[in-house]
Every structure is written in structure tokens, then in C-alpha cells.
Amino acid sequence: LLGLQELEAGNFPTxxxxxxxxxxxxxxxxxxxxxxxxxxxxxxxxxxPQTALQHLKRALQVDFQCFPALFHAAAVYHELEETDAELQALALLYEALGKKPPAAASSSPYFLIRTELLVHTPLLAFFLPDHHPSEVKYLLAQRCLQDGRVADAAEHYLDFLALLQEGLQQQVPLNGSSVLPRIPEVFLEAASTLEQAGRHEDAIAVCKEVISRTTDLIPRMLRVEERPEEPECPSPGAGLSQKESLCCLAWRSAAYLHQGWAWAKLGKTKEAVTQFSRCLGDLLRVQIYRSSVEATENLLPEVEVLQKIRLLSLIGRGTQFLEMRQHKEALLDFQHSLQISPGDPDAASYLVEALWNLNRKQEAAARWQKLPQSPPEEEGQGSAPFSFRPFPLYLAWCLRQATFPHGGSLARSMQDYLKTTDQDPSS
Incomplete structure (x- = not known):
């Protein structure tokens, strides 16, 4: 007990x-x-971490059914970036939890005071929580997705969704200690994974589930002020809090966003534009009030996510307009994108392309010259799975899709044009 108390207090040597x-x-x-x-x-x-692994292996040698030891070992392997070992530990834990026998009566000699009774405290439960199979299955899916193992991640996510069909209360703890994010976010992560696996129709179906479940929870209009000084305390019977309403809106608009990209990958341009437009229409429900135009740092995290979804949807719809050779409509979307995120290199590059396609070459070249010569690494590139923060994991795929893919060819076109204008001042 003293050791647990000191551990909780942060006095680790003691x-x-x-x-x-x-x-x-x-x-x-x-x-x-x-x-x-x-x-x-x-x-x-x-x-x-290496010493930690030695202790955890010793725990499993003493009692191979000490599942918290296996869970903590996976966490240590994650810290060490040993993904194969981490996934193996999680897979073993999931298999073991599935075979976990019901608690049997102890065969130990009967004592009036047993060690188990003395140390079975809430503090011990905090450090050694019981994890449900669905939690471990989710971690397997998430880690595979973050490591780029898309096929494995897709199967794990589908297994997790199947587990949910057996009853949520039986699968995850509802006391706030679960490692799971909100369930709609898991659905969206599953949709993102299915898109990356090329299973676009399945991704669309998963997104439909999110849309149908959240539609009745979103008010017609949401008035959002800057980050409130005091936490919101909704009165009983007043419905969802503003935070919850914003979360539901983010989930549904993200579902439309994913459907838009999925239809685009299927070559269904008009359907893609429809879904991107639905996403943007949803986001018009939010009215943001600020004390000053520059005070963007006080926005709620949920509002920041909505702004990112809006940016990605505008870029997505703009790219489809380019595919349909509707360059004026594409130009408007890219201009609006830059209003949301001034200086965004992808939106700015798409804007240059739209101007070029409209034969506004001089303006396109001027815009191109203002672009950073060495743009920062893309937020959504696969080699940096944690670069999306603070944005949710389910937006990672969309961030990659919004990356401008023709940087080299655009640069060559601009350079060739600038050379000709240098030689011919009348151009």
C-alpha cells in the first residue's frame, strides 16, 4: 500500500x-x-523501459494470467517504438482475454486476513485496470493504422465493429477509464482505414451509419463564442451541451467529407461534389462570435476541428471541379480555403493551378512566386503518423488527400512562363 501511495504521489525511488x-x-x-x-x-x-520490461516479464512468469502486465508491456514497447513486439503483446492479450475463465474459488488455505484483501484497493485498480477485449482490439486496429499496416488495421476495425454488435455495455467500461475514443470516432477511423485499403464502398456504408446516428442530435444553428472562461454546465433536460453538439456536428461533417473522397476515388465526380457540398452545408450551422478578428487562439478545440474539416472539404470539392473542368467554381473554393487558413501551401498551390487553367497566367505566376520554396512536411504524410495532432486520427487520410500532388510540374510550368515573360516584356 505504501508503494502504491508513493507511486501515485510521483515519488518513484521511494x-x-x-x-x-x-x-x-x-x-x-x-x-x-x-x-x-x-x-x-x-x-x-x-x-x-528495459527495466520495466524485466519486471513485467517476471510478473507473467509468476502468473501468466496477469493481463495488466501484458497490457503495460505493450505500452512500453510502444514507447520504445518496437511496433512488432507491441502488436504481438496486444494480440496475445486479446487472445488471452477471449479465453479468460470465470473467476474460480481460491484453493489457497483459508486465512481470516489475506494479502488480497489488504491490497485490493481503488488505487490498485487504477494502476492495474481490467481491459475488455474490445479495447484491446481497438488498440490493435489503431496501432496498425498508425504504422501503415492498412490491411491488418481494416480487419481489426471490422472485428471491433462486430464486437459492438454484441452489446456496448458488455464490451467497454462506462466509467470513463476506457482507452477507447468516442464510438463515432472509431467508426470514422474505420472508414478512413477502409478507404486506404481501397474498399471505398464499405467506407461509404460505415459513414452512412455515423450520419444516421447523429442527424437527430444536431440543432439547426449553433452559436459559438470564444473559449468560455468557465466550463459549461447544462441544466437537466436542456438537451446536449454545446460541446456535445459540436462533437456530433464534427462527426457527421467528417462522415460527409470521407464519403466525398471515397466517391472521388471511385471516379464518381458528381457524387463526390454532392458529399463535399453536404459537408460544407452542415458547417454553416455554426456561427462563431469573437471579440476581435485576430482572436483565433481562443477557439474551442471542437471548433478548430470543424474549421479543418471545412478547409479539407473546400479543397476536396475544388479538386473535383478541376476534374470537371469547372475552373471558376474551383477557383472560388480555393479562395475560400485560403480565407479559412491563410498561407496553406496546398490550397495556395491549387489556387495557382486554377488561375493557370483559366489562362490568368500572369496572376498565377505572381501567386506562385509567393509560395514557400521549401514547403513544410505535409501534415498527412504516412511517415509521420502523429503529425496530425491536435486533429483526430480519422482526419489523417483526408489530410493526405488534400496535399497538392503536382508541385514539380507546376513549378516547371511557372518557371518556363517566367522565362518567356523576361524575354518578352509585352507578355
């Missing part, structure tokens, strides 16, 4: 000492495995 002393005492194998798991947690927080 906690380590107490826990090591406890490990040398008389206790059952189950409790000893829990002590070694806590030692692993302590070592990890002290910045000693």
Missing part, C-alpha cells in the same frame, strides 16, 4: 523501494505478479 520489499514478502502468486507489474509501471515512469 515507491520502488517499498514495492521491492513487498515482492520479498509472503503472498500469493497473483499478488506477487501484481507487485511486479507495479514495479514495471514505476520503472517506466522513471524512464527505464
Amino acid at each position: 515507491a520502488l523501494s517499498f514495492l521491492q520489499e513487498a515482492a520479498g514478502g509472503f503472498c500469493s502468486k497473483r499478488v506477487l505478479a501484481q507487485i511486479y507489474t507495479c514495479l514495471g509501471c514505476c520503472a517506466q515512469r522513471m524512464g527505464k
Whole structure:
């Protein structure tokens, strides 16, 4: 107990000492495995991942059913960026949880005071929580997606959605301790993964589920002020809070956004434009009030996500207008994109392309010269799975799709044009 208290307080050397002393005492194998798991947690927080792994392996040697040890081992492997070992640990944990037998009566000699009764505290449950199979399945899907293992991620996400069909309350804890994000976000991550796997029709179907489930939860209009000074406390019976309404709107608009890109990949340009337009129409429900035009840093995180979705949808619809050779409509979308995110290199590059296609070459060249010569790495590139933050993982695919793909050819066209205008001042 002293070790757990010191661990919670952040006094790791003292906690380590107490826990090591406890490990040398008389206790059952189950409790000893829990002590070694806590030692692993302590070592990890002290910045000693290899030592943590040794303690966690020792815990599993003592009691192979100490599932928290296996879960923490996966977390340590994640910290060490050893993805194969992390996925193997999660897969073993998922398999073990599926075979977990019902709790049996202890065969140990009966004592009036047992170690299990002394250490079975809420504090121990905090460091050694029980994880449900669906949580582990989700982590497998998420880690595979972040590591670019799209086919495996798609299967894990579909397995997770199948688990949900068996009953949400039986699959995930509802006490706020779950590693799962909100369920609509998981659906959107699944749709994103299916798109990357080339299963665009399946992605569209998953998005339809998100849209149907959130439609009745979104008000006709949302008036949003800058980040409130005090947390919102909705009165009972007043419906969803503003935060919840914004989340529902983000999920539905993101579903339309994903459907737009999915239809685009299927070559259905008109259907893609329709879905992008629905996304933009949804976002018109939000009215943002600021004390000053420059005060963008005070926006709620949910509003920032909505702004990003709007930017991606405008770029997406603009690219489809380019495919349909409707260059004026494309130009308007790219101009609006830059109003939302001034200086965005992808929107600016698409704007140059639209101007060039409209034979406004001089204006296009002038715009191109203002572009950064060495643009920063794309937010959505696959080699940097965590570069999307603070934006949700389900937007990662859309961020990559919005990346301007013709930078080299556009640069050559602009350079050739500028050379001719230098030689002919009347151009």
C-alpha cells in the first residue's frame, strides 16, 4: 500500500523501494505478479523501459494470467517504438482475454486476513485496470493504422465493429477509464482505414451509419463564442451541451467529407461534389462570435476541428471541379480555403493551378512566386503518423488527400512562363 501511495504521489525511488520489499514478502502468486507489474509501471515512469520490461516479464512468469502486465508491456514497447513486439503483446492479450475463465474459488488455505484483501484497493485498480477485449482490439486496429499496416488495421476495425454488435455495455467500461475514443470516432477511423485499403464502398456504408446516428442530435444553428472562461454546465433536460453538439456536428461533417473522397476515388465526380457540398452545408450551422478578428487562439478545440474539416472539404470539392473542368467554381473554393487558413501551401498551390487553367497566367505566376520554396512536411504524410495532432486520427487520410500532388510540374510550368515573360516584356 505504501508503494502504491508513493507511486501515485510521483515519488518513484521511494515507491520502488517499498514495492521491492513487498515482492520479498509472503503472498500469493497473483499478488506477487501484481507487485511486479507495479514495479514495471514505476520503472517506466522513471524512464527505464528495459527495466520495466524485466519486471513485467517476471510478473507473467509468476502468473501468466496477469493481463495488466501484458497490457503495460505493450505500452512500453510502444514507447520504445518496437511496433512488432507491441502488436504481438496486444494480440496475445486479446487472445488471452477471449479465453479468460470465470473467476474460480481460491484453493489457497483459508486465512481470516489475506494479502488480497489488504491490497485490493481503488488505487490498485487504477494502476492495474481490467481491459475488455474490445479495447484491446481497438488498440490493435489503431496501432496498425498508425504504422501503415492498412490491411491488418481494416480487419481489426471490422472485428471491433462486430464486437459492438454484441452489446456496448458488455464490451467497454462506462466509467470513463476506457482507452477507447468516442464510438463515432472509431467508426470514422474505420472508414478512413477502409478507404486506404481501397474498399471505398464499405467506407461509404460505415459513414452512412455515423450520419444516421447523429442527424437527430444536431440543432439547426449553433452559436459559438470564444473559449468560455468557465466550463459549461447544462441544466437537466436542456438537451446536449454545446460541446456535445459540436462533437456530433464534427462527426457527421467528417462522415460527409470521407464519403466525398471515397466517391472521388471511385471516379464518381458528381457524387463526390454532392458529399463535399453536404459537408460544407452542415458547417454553416455554426456561427462563431469573437471579440476581435485576430482572436483565433481562443477557439474551442471542437471548433478548430470543424474549421479543418471545412478547409479539407473546400479543397476536396475544388479538386473535383478541376476534374470537371469547372475552373471558376474551383477557383472560388480555393479562395475560400485560403480565407479559412491563410498561407496553406496546398490550397495556395491549387489556387495557382486554377488561375493557370483559366489562362490568368500572369496572376498565377505572381501567386506562385509567393509560395514557400521549401514547403513544410505535409501534415498527412504516412511517415509521420502523429503529425496530425491536435486533429483526430480519422482526419489523417483526408489530410493526405488534400496535399497538392503536382508541385514539380507546376513549378516547371511557372518557371518556363517566367522565362518567356523576361524575354518578352509585352507578355
